[in-house]
Amino acid sequence: MNIITDPTELQRQCLTWRKQGHSIGLVPTMGYLHHGHTSLIGRARPECDRLVVSVFVNPTQFGENEDLSSYPRDFESDRAKAEAQGVDLLFAPEPGAMYEANHATWVEVPRLAIHLCGATRPVHFRGVCTVVTKLFMLTQAEVAVFGEKDWQQLAVLRRMVRDLNIPIRLIGHPIVREEDGLALSSRNAYLTKEERAAAPNIRKGLLKLAEKAKAGERDCAALKRFLAEEFAATLPMGEVDYIEIVDPDEISPITTIARSGLAAVAVRMGKARLIDNILIEG
Structure with a gap:
C-alpha cells in the first residue's frame, strides 16, 4: 500500500x-x-x-x-x-x-x-x-x-x-452498528461507561417511532413528541440537539409521512454528539 x-x-x-x-x-x-x-x-x-x-x-x-x-x-x-x-x-x-x-x-x-x-x-x-x-x-x-x-x-x-x-x-x-444497536462512530470514544450503556436507547427510540408510524401514526408532530418523551425517559443524561422528520432527498421538514420520511436525531451525551436515523416508508 x-x-x-x-x-x-x-x-x-x-x-x-x-x-x-x-x-x-x-x-x-x-x-x-x-x-x-x-x-x-x-x-x-x-x-x-x-x-x-x-x-x-x-x-x-x-x-x-x-x-x-x-x-x-x-x-x-x-x-x-x-x-x-x-x-x-x-x-x-x-x-x-x-x-x-x-x-x-x-x-x-x-x-x-x-x-x-x-x-x-x-x-x-x-x-x-x-x-x-x-x-x-x-x-x-x-x-x-x-x-x-x-x-x-x-x-x-x-x-x-x-x-x-x-x-x-x-x-x-447502510449504518454499521454495535451488537446493542449503537451506530459506530469515532466519537463514541468520548462516552463514559454510563453514557455508553445508555446510548443504544437512541436506536431503540427510533425503532419505536418507526413501529408507531407503521401502526398508522403519520403526523410528524405527534411522532416527534413521542420520541422526545422516549428520550426524556431513557436518556436522562442526554441533551437533544434535534428530533426531526424530513424528506429523505430534500432534507426539509415534512408534516405528514406520505411516501417516505427520514426520522433523524442528534443527541449530546457528555463530550459526544451522536447522530442516527431511520427511513420510514409510506
Whole structure:
C-alpha cells in the first residue's frame, strides 16, 4: 500500500492510473478507523481497480468550540486497517497541504444544509463539500462510498455531484452498528461507561417511532413528541440537539409521512454528539 501526503503527488498517481485504464474508487474518512469505515472500504473494493482511502481531519468542517483539536487520531492503526482491507493508496495530508494560507474558494449546497446538523453547525457542510470536491478532483475517482449514518451529508453530496455534473457515482452504505444497536462512530470514544450503556436507547427510540408510524401514526408532530418523551425517559443524561422528520432527498421538514420520511436525531451525551436515523416508508 502506498502512502501519500502531498496532494500533487496523489493527483499525479491517480492520473497515471487513469491513463493506464484503471478505474479508481474513493473512501473519504477522518481516520480513527473502525468497523464502520472498513465496511465502506469493503463495499468500495469490488467497484474499482485501484482504491484510495483518505485520512484527513478536515478543519473547515469544524465550527468554533467544536472538537477539532481533540478529535481521536491513530494513524498507525488506520494504516494497518487500510492495508488489511486491500487499499492501494492511503492519502494522509496535513491541513496546510489541502488549504493554502489565502484559501478563498468554497463549495456549498445551502438549501439542503439548513436543517438537521446544518442548523447548529452552520459551516459544517460547506467544509464537507469543499474538501470532498477537492478529493474528487485529486483522485479522479469514478465511484465513492459514504455511510448512511450521515444521511444528510450523503444527500448534500449527491446534490452537489448532480448540480456540478461531476462524473462520479456515489454509493450509500447502510449504518454499521454495535451488537446493542449503537451506530459506530469515532466519537463514541468520548462516552463514559454510563453514557455508553445508555446510548443504544437512541436506536431503540427510533425503532419505536418507526413501529408507531407503521401502526398508522403519520403526523410528524405527534411522532416527534413521542420520541422526545422516549428520550426524556431513557436518556436522562442526554441533551437533544434535534428530533426531526424530513424528506429523505430534500432534507426539509415534512408534516405528514406520505411516501417516505427520514426520522433523524442528534443527541449530546457528555463530550459526544451522536447522530442516527431511520427511513420510514409510506
